Amino acid sequence: MHILDFEKPIAELEGKIEELRHLGDGGDVNIADEVGRLQVKVDKLLRATYAKLTPWQKTQVARHPERPHSLDTIKALIEEFTPLAGDRCFGEDRAIVGGLGRFRGRSVMVIGNEKGSDTESRVTHNFGMAKPEGYRKARRLMEMADHFGIPVVTLIDTAGAYPGVDAEARGQAEAIARSIEAGLNLRVPFVAVVIGEGGSGGAIALAAANAVLMLEHAIYSVISPEGCASILWRTGDAAKDAAEALKLTAQDLQRLGIIDVVVPEPLGGAHRNLDLAMRNLGDALEAALKGLEGLDGGVLRARRREKFLEMGRQGLA
Amino acid sequence: MNWLTNYVRPKLQALVAPKEVPDNLWHKCPSCGHMIFHRDLDKALRVCQHCGHHMRLPVKRRLEMLFDDGAYTRIELPKAVEDPLKFRDQKRYTDRLKETRARTGEHDAIIVAHGKMGGMGVVVAAFNFDFQGGSMGMAVGEGLVAAAELAVLQDAPLIAIPASGGARMQEGILSLMQMARTTVAVDRVKEKRLPYIVLLSDPTTGGVSASFAMLGDVAIAEPGAVIGFAGARVIESTIREKLPDGFQKAEYLLDKGMIDMVVHRRELRATLVRVISLLRNRAPAGELLVLPREMNPEDAARSV
Numbered sequence: 001m002h003i004l005d006f007e008k009p010i011a012e013l014e015g016k017i018e019e020l021r022h023l024g025d026g027g028d029v030n031i032a033d034e035v036g037r038l039q040v041k042v043d044k045l046l047r048a049t050y051a052k053l054t055p056w057q058k059t060q061v062a063r064h065p066e067r068p069h070s071l072d073t074i075k076a077l078i079e080e081f082t083p084l085a086g087d088r089c090f091g092e093d094r095a096i097v098g099g100l101g102r103f104r105g106r107s108v109m110v111i112g113n114e115k116g117s118d119t120e121s122r123v124t125h126n127f128g129m130a131k132p133e134g135y136r137k138a139r140r141l142m143e144m145a146d147h148f149g150i151p152v153v154t155l156i157d158t159a160g161a162y163p164g165v166d167a168e169a170r171g172q173a174e175a176i177a178r179s180i181e182a183g184l185n186l187r188v189p190f191v192a193v194v195i196g197e198g199g200s201g202g203a204i205a206l207a208a209a210n211a212v213l214m215l216e217h218a219i220y221s222v223i224s225p226e227g228c229a230s231i232l233w234r235t236g237d238a239a240k241d242a243a244e245a246l247k248l249t250a251q252d253l254q255r256l257g258i259i260d261v262v263v264p265e266p267l268g269g270a271h272r273n274l275d276l277a278m279r280n281l282g283d284a285l286e287a288a289l290k291g292l293e294g295l296d297g298g299v300l301r302a303r304r305r306e307k308f309l310e311m312g313r314q315g316l317a
Numbered sequence: 318m319n320w321l322t323n324y325v326r327p328k329l330q331a332l333v334a335p336k337e338v339p340d341n342l343w344h345k346c347p348s349c350g351h352m353i354f355h356r357d358l359d360k361a362l363r364v365c366q367h368c369g370h371h372m373r374l375p376v377k378r379r380l381e382m383l384f385d386d387g388a389y390t391r392i393e394l395p396k397a398v399e400d401p402l403k404f405r406d407q408k409r410y411t412d413r414l415k416e417t418r419a420r421t422g423e424h425d426a427i428i429v430a431h432g433k434m435g436g437m438g439v440v441v442a443a444f445n446f447d448f449q450g451g452s453m454g455m456a457v458g459e460g461l462v463a464a465a466e467l468a469v470l471q472d473a474p475l476i477a478i479p480a481s482g483g484a485r486m487q488e489g490i491l492s493l494m495q496m497a498r499t500t501v502a503v504d505r506v507k508e509k510r511l512p513y514i515v516l517l518s519d520p521t522t523g524g525v526s527a528s529f530a531m532l533g534d535v536a537i538a539e540p541g542a543v544i545g546f547a548g549a550r551v552i553e554s555t556i557r558e559k560l561p562d563g564f565q566k567a568e569y570l571l572d573k574g575m576i577d578m579v580v581h582r583r584e585l586r587a588t589l590v591r592v593i594s595l596l597r598n599r600a601p602a603g604e605l606l607v608l609p610r611e612m613n614p615e616d617a618a619r620s621v
Contacts, residue, residue, distance in 0.1 A: 165552060177532050180497055201496065208497040222486060222490055228486055242406070247402045248489070258494060305501045308494065312459060
């Protein structure tokens with residue numbers, strides 16, 4: 001497992017347990033006791049560390065390479081997933097995956113940023129950084145869902161939209177703007193989940209939803225802490241300070257009224273117990289969808305628009 | 318003190334001391350390097366007479382230039398929540414705001430005004446680039462929401478004039494939310510079938526370009542204006558190669574099909590009046606389309 005720098009003491013203990021287990025193959029009782037004792041210590045340390053993660057540590061957890069990404073989430077929660085591709089205009093952008101599927105019985109349109117999980121798939125998915133065709137595909141799928149009265153679920157996990165010459169040439173800004181607009185205009189339930197990194201415009205493009213959920217250690221921000229530090233502190237080394245200042249954690253954002261639900265993660269982060277992480281997420285998602293199902297399309301749209309129109313007006317002091 | 322300092326020095330000082338002339342009488346064109354007298358520059362709406370380079374135009378001067386007889390009414394904007402994150406980098410955000418307000422005499426980076434354009438009522442939401450780079454936070458979002466509401470109320474077209482580097486970082490996620498918020502605002506104008514025109518001025522980038530600024534029924538840009546999503550430096554450091562000539566300039570966007578037209582500053586007003594009156598199916602406002610006096614005969618011949 002990839003070890004984050006602040007997890008080193010935990011990793012050391014886990015290493016020791018592993019060593020003892022190898023020694024203990026003969027069934028030595030003392031070793032089993034020792035393993036048990038160490039395991040308690042590991043859990044304690046994990047609990048203590050994860051109970052008070054700093055915003056910068058959360059940023060690292062949110063970007064953990066083994067953290068469940070959109071495709072992992074889809075695999076765990078969506079049955080009969082049927083990927084749909086292309087923006088019908090220029091191409092297929094694999095940085096955004098999407099398609100139809102069944103979530104606990106109901107049809108849903110799932111759209112998510114996909115970062116990839118090994119070198120090859122990371123390149124395939126362009127590290128989760130979408131180009132205009134990705135956002136145009138997202139818009140197409142949202143409109144299709146609207147047409148058939150199917151709820152939309154988005155999974156947000158991106159460092160941001162791709163900053164490149166080709167992306168600019170094909171209208172990155174316009175594609176993001178239209179994707180935001182399409183989401184705001186849906187007449188079906190729309191739930192967004194920030195599962196890892198909610199990076200700026202590339203994230204809000206898929207997140208102007210009725211309900212916005214966030215995993216406990218996910219982050220959501222207008223700019224990366226590194227980017228913010230290099231602009232306002234004039235050095236990338238201040239990323240820790242920027243992470244503090246930006247209030248990018250799920251807990252802070254809930255307090256600010258930007259997100260609705262914080263989904264608890266297993267001890268030590270979603271990557272340490274995928275099954276539990278997905279069960280929690282599934283339950284939260286189901287609850288959010290249930291709260292919206294049965295509402296009239298016009299009401300869903302009006303409430304969503306009112307909610308974003310109010311952002312900056314009240315309840316924030 | 319001796320006779321030298323008392324007597325000789327004042328004369329020497331007179332020779333080397335800065336002249337009593339303010340140093341901003343002459344402006345150097347950043348594009349062609351020509352020196353332009355300030356009065357000429359102002360008369361030419363800050364467009365270089367030598368090379369046509371469009372310099373940034375202060376927001377009040379722009380409003381003056383667009384409205385009939387330069388007359389418009391500003392509306393007071395509802396106050397937004399201030400410094401919601403208690404943001405502090407090397408300076409407190411509240412201190413930065415205080416300084417900028419003292420320097421500019423403005424409360425935030427947007428001005429909302431209404432008045433007549435070609436005899437037709439219009440609402441304008443114009444960014445003030447001098448106020449923290451025209452960055453969009455809650456107050457700017459509030460301005461666009463108010464402008465949209467006013468346009469609907471007055472049954473008037475809305476003209477948005479962005480001049481902004483993007484989101485106001487010091488307002489964090491709340492500035493990001495303004496992208497969705499302003500999108501709802503301008504959509505309300507569009508739903509009423511009122512024209513929503515965007516006049517893209519230099520620069521229009523980041524979260525501003527990726528929301529209301531790219532959603533106009535008609536998108537007009539000033540020559541040479543930088544318009545794009547990601548900053549050129551960010552792109553350069555990502556792809557590690559030189560950017561093409563004219564990248565992210567208005568003409569480049571026109572070429573790529575992202576905007577409708579690139580219009581010289583002195584023709585902006587007439588163009589806006591024409592577009593709006595056509596969209597609203599009004600008779601041409603005859604005498605109001607008269608060409609400005611400064612226009613030289615060649616250009617006049619071309620534009621007729």
